[in-house]
Amino acid sequence: xxxxxxxxxxxxxxxxxxxxxxxxxxxxxxxxxxxxxxxxxxxxxxxxxxxxxxxxxxxxxxxxxxxxxxxxxxxxxxxxxxxxxxxxxxxxxxxxxxxxxxxxxxxxxxxxxxxxxxxxxxxxxxxxxxxxxxxxxxxxxxxxxxxxxxxxxxxxxxxxxxxxxxxxxxxxxxxxxxxxxxxxxxxxxx
DNA sequence: TGTATGATCGCCT
DNA sequence: GGCGATCATACAG
Numbered sequence: 233x234x235x236x237x238x239x240x241x242x243x244x245x246x247x248x249x250x251x252x253x254x255x256x257x258x259x260x261x262x263x264x265x266x267x268x269x270x271x272x273x274x275x276x277x278x279x280x281x282x283x284x285x286x287x288x289x290x291x292x293x294x295x296x297x298x299x300x301x302x303x304x305x306x307x308x309x310x311x312x313x314x315x316x317x318x319x320x321x322x323x324x325x326x327x328x329x330x331x332x333x334x335x336x337x338x339x340x341x342x343x344x345x346x347x348x349x350x351x352x353x354x355x356x357x358x359x360x361x362x363x364x365x366x367x368x369x370x371x372x373x374x375x376x377x378x379x380x381x382x383x384x385x386x387x388x389x390x391x392x393x394x395x396x397x398x399x400x401x402x403x404x405x406x407x408x409x410x411x412x413x414x415x416x417x418x419x420x421x422x
Numbered sequence: 423t424g425t426a427t428g429a430t431c432g433c434c435t
Numbered sequence: 436g437g438c439g440a441t442c443a444t445a446c447a448g
Contacts, residue, residue, distance in 0.1 A: 271440070279440070281433095289433060306441050307431030313440085326440055356441050398440055418441095 239382055242297035246272040246316040246323040250409050253314070253325060255389040257381040260362040263335030265352060268411040269328040269418055271396045273313070275321035278401035282322025292370050293322035300378070302359070302369040309356030312364050314373055329353050331416040332361070354418040392421045
């Protein structure tokens with residue numbers, strides 16, 4: 233049983249931020265929902281885009297915290313990360329799944345779907361549903377069009393952990409975090 | 423319920 | 436020139 237802090241401190245480590253974000257609500261132009269799945273990518277992490285140092289793609293992750301790092305995945309999808317404490321290296325949290333709460337009709341139209349359980353169940357799906365593209369890269373995530381709403385202090389959140397998905401290096405590091413029992417995960421936790 | 427595969431392109435070696 | 440922090444579809448069992 234874990235309890236989340238009321239406020240997200242993006243100057244903390246990516247692992248701490250990834251865990252704290254579970255239960256937080258994320259909206260872009262008023263469309264979005266509750267974050268139910270995240271993954272941490274830290275320095276000294278072979279699975280991180282930053283592992284081999286600063287490049288044109290990952291430069292946002294080396295910049296100030298509380299920004300959006302957005303990259304193209306498999307040439308097709310966009311994926312959204314929140315930049316964390318950097319201290320000269322890159323660190324971030326991948327937003328993997330939301331429980332849809334606001335703008336359901338807009339998200340369904342963007343996704344070409346009516347199945348609410350598949351609207352935001354995966355990093356590429358989240359970006360498609362929320363209309364996130366590389367135009368949002370580098371933007372502050374505590375400023376419009378982004379909105380982050382912390383959970384209330386009375387809310388009890390149980391967070392589960394497991395290995396990260398879709399990577400070939402550091403497969404066993406348990407830096408995937410999820411809301412226990414959520415029906416909106418990209419994949420179940422074992 | 424699970425495994426395989428194609429799509430598609432920017433980044434990095 | 437190869438390979439993804441993915442997704443949708445097509446099968447088999």
